Amino acid sequence: MDPRIFRAIAIGAAALSFALAGSDAAAEPRHGIAMYGEPALPPDFVSLPYANPDAPKGGRIVVGEVGSFDSLNPHILKGVVPWQWRFLGYESLMGRSYDEPFTLYGLLAESIEVAEDRSWAEFTLREEAAFSDGTPVTIEDVMWSYETLGTEGHPRYLGTWNLVETMEQTGPRSVRFTFATDNRELALLIGMRPILKKAQWADKDFTRSGLDTIPIGTAPYVVSDYEAGRFVELSRNPDYWGSDLPFMRGQANLDTIRMEFYADAQVLFEAFKAGQITSIRETNAEKWATQYDFPAVRSGDIVKSEIPHERPTGMTGFVMNTRRSAFSDWRVRAAMIHAFNFEFINETLTGGRQPRITSYFSNSLLAMADGPADEGVRRLLQPHVDALVPGALDAYALPQGDGSAANRRNLRTAMRLMEEAGFTIEEGRMTTPSGEPFGFEILLPQSTPEAEVGTIVDLFLPALERMGIDVRVARVDRAQFEERTDAFDFDMTFYTRGLSLSPGNEQKLYWGSAAAEAQGSLNWMGVQSPAVDAMIDAILTSESRADFVTAAKALDRVLTTGRYVIPIYQFRESRIAHDANLHFPDDLPIYGDFINFHPDVWWYEPD
Incomplete structure (x- = not known):
């Protein structure tokens, strides 16, 4: 005990x-x-x-997931679990x-x-x-x-x-x-x-459970059927203890929630068009505008809903593992960000419709301000000035490309940064300060909800090749991807981290120094920064809302200027296409389509 x-x-x-x-x-x-x-x-x-609170009970929703699962115990590190369970x-x-x-x-x-x-x-x-x-x-x-x-x-x-x-x-x-x-x-x-x-x-051994033992809970839904790696079906418990609780009124309205699993996002999309699933989130603005014109949409059987939110964008992009010598120098990471031709990639894949993430808390009042740090942020960061990289106190913004495939100006800056870090070009190949050929691996799961991730990497590779960098792309199944990222066994990989309007102790797990070597933590980039730790502490000990916002802005500034991630798109709204018989309330939460919204407060009612 x-x-x-x-x-x-x-x-x-x-x-x-x-x-x-x-x-x-x-x-x-x-x-x-x-x-x-x-x-x-x-x-x-x-x-x-x-x-x-007057939503009817009944009906079903079928959602699609990319990948597979081998466990229904979401409370341990071992195994791949359907995320919503x-x-x-x-x-x-x-x-x-x-x-x-x-x-x-x-x-x-x-x-x-x-x-x-x-x-x-x-x-x-x-x-x-x-x-x-x-x-x-x-x-x-x-x-x-x-x-x-x-x-x-x-x-x-x-x-x-x-x-x-x-x-x-x-x-x-x-x-x-x-x-x-x-x-x-x-x-x-x-x-x-x-x-x-x-x-x-x-x-039973709590740490070894998988599909054979499903932990008993108190929630409205229980697993009523499943097939390993294929589907999980949840049924609403008719004897759910909290059905009359004010907190739960208007929630858990659907009798059945079914999660179907597919090999990749395109197969999932085709399944939606065929009516095999009844709700799908779309992350590509170009696809939303051009590929949702099939018969069920035109007839009104499928509805396209856009749900705005006021939460931070979080960070989505390609994270660089600072535990590896390839990315231990901030100038190398900055060079990668310059070499990444976002404007050209965005135009190619979304028609330029998708704005870029500019910082971890962008799209919210917690975001770092443009220009130099304000007085309050500067006061928090000043004791750590020796550990900060350029831009933390001064103005910093992501590089802007000219939209062309060549991206010459930013590539020149990238090469200059590599040179400042001690790298040289020998016989057309980038070499490290110790004279070894420079290269790294980009680890990708074979399937991701964002179908274009592989295409983004393909569009990124030519710039790296022009810089003389030898890059290998490793595509692995979802289980191996999770195993390797849990062990921090990667150089660069696709990464997404959602953030809320109330950052707190979870920030230590995301990028606190103590989490950098704790396998299974979410500090994939391996941040070990006294400034980051201090800003998290400032958030946790703030006694007023104003002090809290200042501390969050300071943390955002240190993380963004640390150049740990190559950011891609931000999502200021959720795009959900769904069966017309599925409905959600008109009054939206400030978090929009976030945890405990879809399908929690949705209901089924035939038009």
Whole structure:
């Protein structure tokens, strides 16, 4: 047993009075919690603002996924799992509203109570909370889930668990977490861990489960059928415990959610045109404009919906692994960004319709500003000035090409940067400062949702060849791709990282120094920067919204000027083509088509 766990043998009046003594007396149970300020919804809210509480129940949706799967346990590192299963099959103590930057409302927990300084958080479990098999959820299940996920689960759970000093049962249905560090976000993060059934794992190894054991959860959907690598079908549990809960009104409306898996994006698209799937997201603006004119669209049986959002673009592109000598020098990474002819590639593939990502938090108020760093950002970055690369304090923007295939001006800049880094050309080949031929491998999965990724690489290669760089492209199956990226076994690879309006502790997993050598972490580029670490800490310790925004802008600036990723397209809206009988609410969340929107608040209703 983890030494941080203390079980109350008896909860009596003395213990209760102790819990209410001193500074704790100011704390009181609440229906929700916000990162800053108060939750927008009152205790008697009817539903989330972007859910339709009158939505009918019934019908089905069939979505397509590119790739395959070999596991239905989304809580461990091992295996490839359908990505949506983690969100559709499991619930946590608190649920998130995607119409607020970071606010949680009670889900499995009826209330949350926090210290004034947020040094601890206490949750009271709903008496009616139950697993999909009908058995009640207990505090023992909750505590076992936290300990197991925090010690044996996927790395995404480990960071928060390591910041918990104690976990203690404080009542028949309550548990308190006391934190080991000053971090305002922990009171929210600790409420967002999936709750699993302890008894299911009494004679099983949690870390080795795959398709043979599906973790039991409390959510509205259960796996009713599947075929390894081909499809997973989820059915709505008619006895779902939370169907009348205000947080869940207007959600989980569909009786059936089926996920079909295809070899590549083009096969998936053809399956959609043939009516085998009923909803598809399109990431290519040119294809959206020119290839969605087939009979079902013209007849109105298929509807094209565009759903805007206000969230950050995140980062999508080609990440360079700084653990490898090929990309340890920022000037080499900058040269790759100059050699990448975005304007020509964008015109070729999307007709110039798709704007480029300009920074990690672009398209939001958290994005780095144009020009030199402002006073607040500069003050945060100044102690780390010696570790910053050019542009962090001064103006920085991605290079602009002239739109031609030659891209001569940017290629000249790329060659100059390589020369400054000590590289030379010998007999037409780029050589390293030590005189070795310079080359690297671009690792790609054989199938990606973005069908044009391989084409983008093909359009990038001629520029690298003109620079005398020997580039190899390795296309591997999805399982091998995940295995290699988990082990950081790549030079450059395709990469996407979504970001929210409330960056917090997950930033350490994305690009914190401690995650750089932790296999399975999301720090694929291997960032080990004191400036990055300090900006993440500044985000986590901000006591006002203004300070938080300044810290996020500073982090965005350090990451962007670090030249770790060659950015490609940004998506300011989601493009979803779907069966006309599938509907979504008119009131959209600020996050738009994000987690817990499609298909969570959609419903089926024949026109």
